[in-house]
Amino acid sequence: MDNTLTAKPAGKSLGKALLYTLPMFLITFVFITGGRLSFTDPAEVLAIFLVFLGMNVLYFLMHYTGETDKFRAVLFIIFAVSLSFTLIKNIVDMRSSMSFSQADIVECRIPFCHLVIPMMIIPAAFTKSIIFPGTILGNFANISSMIVLWLAATIVLGRGFCSWGCFYGGWDDGFSRLRKKPVIRKISDTWKWMPFAVLFMVALTAALTLVPTYCDWICPFKAVTEFEQVTNVESAVKAGVFISLFGGLVVVLPAMTRKRTQCSFLCPLGAINTVSNKVTPFIIKIDKTACSECLKCVAACPLFALTPEGVKAGTVSVFCSKCGKCVDVCENKAIHFGIKGIPPGTMKNFTRNLFLFVSFLFIAVFSAGSIVFTVKSILDFVI
Amino acid sequence: MNKIKIALGIAWAFVCLLIIIILFPGLTGLSRAMAALPFMKINPRYTGGEEAFIKPADACTLVVRKPVFDGLWKERKTGFVQIDWRGDIPENISDTIDYDQDGAPDFTVRINTKTDNSELIPVSTSVKDIDVSTPTSYGWALRVNLKKHY
Numbered sequence: 001m002d003n004t005l006t007a008k009p010a011g012k013s014l015g016k017a018l019l020y021t022l023p024m025f026l027i028t029f030v031f032i033t034g035g036r037l038s039f040t041d042p043a044e045v046l047a048i049f050l051v052f053l054g055m056n057v058l059y060f061l062m063h064y065t066g067e068t069d070k071f072r073a074v075l076f077i078i079f080a081v082s083l084s085f086t087l088i089k090n091i092v093d094m095r096s097s098m099s100f101s102q103a104d105i106v107e108c109r110i111p112f113c114h115l116v117i118p119m120m121i122i123p124a125a126f127t128k129s130i131i132f133p134g135t136i137l138g139n140f141a142n143i144s145s146m147i148v149l150w151l152a153a154t155i156v157l158g159r160g161f162c163s164w165g166c167f168y169g170g171w172d173d174g175f176s177r178l179r180k181k182p183v184i185r186k187i188s189d190t191w192k193w194m195p196f197a198v199l200f201m202v203a204l205t206a207a208l209t210l211v212p213t214y215c216d217w218i219c220p221f222k223a224v225t226e227f228e229q230v231t232n233v234e235s236a237v238k239a240g241v242f243i244s245l246f247g248g249l250v251v252v253l254p255a256m257t258r259k260r261t262q263c264s265f266l267c268p269l270g271a272i273n274t275v276s277n278k279v280t281p282f283i284i285k286i287d288k289t290a291c292s293e294c295l296k297c298v299a300a301c302p303l304f305a306l307t308p309e310g311v312k313a314g315t316v317s318v319f320c321s322k323c324g325k326c327v328d329v330c331e332n333k334a335i336h337f338g339i340k341g342i343p344p345g346t347m348k349n350f351t352r353n354l355f356l357f358v359s360f361l362f363i364a365v366f367s368a369g370s371i372v373f374t375v376k377s378i379l380d381f382v383i
Numbered sequence: 384m385n386k387i388k389i390a391l392g393i394a395w396a397f398v399c400l401l402i403i404i405i406l407f408p409g410l411t412g413l414s415r416a417m418a419a420l421p422f423m424k425i426n427p428r429y430t431g432g433e434e435a436f437i438k439p440a441d442a443c444t445l446v447v448r449k450p451v452f453d454g455l456w457k458e459r460k461t462g463f464v465q466i467d468w469r470g471d472i473p474e475n476i477s478d479t480i481d482y483d484q485d486g487a488p489d490f491t492v493r494i495n496t497k498t499d500n501s502e503l504i505p506v507s508t509s510v511k512d513i514d515v516s517t518p519t520s521y522g523w524a525l526r527v528n529l530k531k532h533y
Binding site: 027031101102103105106107108122123124125126127128129130131132133134135136137142143144145147148149152155156207208210211280281282339340341342343351354355357358361362365366 | 385388389390391392393395396397399400402403404406407408410413414415417418421422423424425426427428429430431453454455456465515517518519520521524526
């Protein structure tokens with residue numbers, strides 16, 4: 001363990017980086033392959049091998065270079081795109097369309113995603129039932145599995161789920177990286193409280209109507225998953241809303257501000273994950289003795305979690321998703337991954353290694369299925 | 384005190400590491416345990432409600448479900464009743480339904496399954512209009528909006 005106050009930056013040691021990667025290499029091999037490789041489908045074996053290798057190279061580079069965010073973002077963005085591809089391909093194979101029909105609702109065949117969770121809590125408490133036309137167990141994207149996965153991730157990572165687990169976050173993370181410099185620089189960070197208002201509104205309306213109102217009317221990610229068949233004025237308005245929100249909050253604004261605006265200003269689950277940031281042991285810490293208050297971290301933070309006042313006081317707000325961007329831009333290495341209870345500036349390498357192992361293992365195994373499916377589809381198309 | 388805090392922090396971090404390590408191999412079991420919780424069932428507004436009675440009708444079976452008026456903590460004034468035709472459905476469906484089994488017919492429905500045209504003839508004053516009339520994997524489903532009279 002590194003207990004020095006001025007720990008040298010992580011990385012640049014090939015041996016250490018390889019040593020840190022070895023456990024991830026072995027665990028992801030077991031989890032991704034299920035411990036066995038069937039050679040009946042060479043394309044699938046190749047896809048699994050490529051995904052497994054790619055993930056471990058990214059993890060190795062995190063340790064070797066000491067940088068986190070850019071390697072995390074590669075996997076995070078690939079996850080978002082491949083999940084959408086997997087979902088759309090499955091849906092189109094099943095229904096010949098990205099839109100779902102009345103029959104899909106009547107037969108409870110709608111895939112469940114974690115964004116429904118904020119709306120189902122109050123009705124579940126009062127009616128002892130889930131207000132969503134999906135399946136409890138079995139099938140693709142069932143309700144039980146998604147709740148278990150999200151629950152574990154939000155306890156362990158807190159809002160880190162939004163940067164290491166959410167298969168939608170990669171979309172606005174990706175678009176926020178399109179430009180090197182932001183066009184819009186000044187945005188009031190008061191907007192970061194907006195998801196709480198959205199959470200309150202959708203939880204209340206869902207409870208009163210027993211309809212998952214966010215999914216029904218707002219969710220921008222219907223643009224990259226599935227949406228209600230446009231058959232009347234109401235469904236046309238809904239389509240207009242989700243296309244506008246996707247275009248505005250996921251594509252245009254992130255590209256112009258270099259911020260994850262959908263995650264910062266809209267997502268109701270992000271608001272819940274913000275609260276669970278109080279539970280997770282993993283946090284970002286600021287070593288005030290090393291901080292020069294250059295505020296590069298404030299400018300870099302994609303979720304408005306850092307403020308000049310906070311940095312001066314050595315605090316990071318609960319809005320932090322532990323993406324690692326601030327850690328990477330800090331020239332003094334004053335801002336770092338930490339664990340609650342451990343003073344800032346101490347045991348930096350140990351806390352970073354432990355956090356990276358936990359968070360990377362989660363995203364690697366969670367994303368592997370859809371990325372393998374996507375890579376295999378590409379191989380099938382090419383070969 | 385500081386050392387205790389450090390030890391607790393590290394212990395909690397290692398517990399989290401264990402949670403993630405057992406999460407994926409244990410996902411099936413954990414999901415089953417989650418599914419067994421009392422609130423883990425789909426609301427009748429989506430499933431269509433419990434089956435009330437079944438009536439054979441030529442090549443298919445007519446399933447009438449219990450009316451659904453579910454609200455957050457009490458029943459609502461408006462709801463629906465779902466009728467399913469299961470099996471080989473004919474081109475023209477015409478059935479008279481007594482969903483509350485009081486001996487008096489509540490509505491007659493005529494559906495052309497080829498053109499998707501559905502016609503509802505309400506008899507009871509509780510029957511409003513058609514909410515959903517759609518082909519399904521098992522045949523055809525119809526939801527008729529209802530209102531309660533007090």
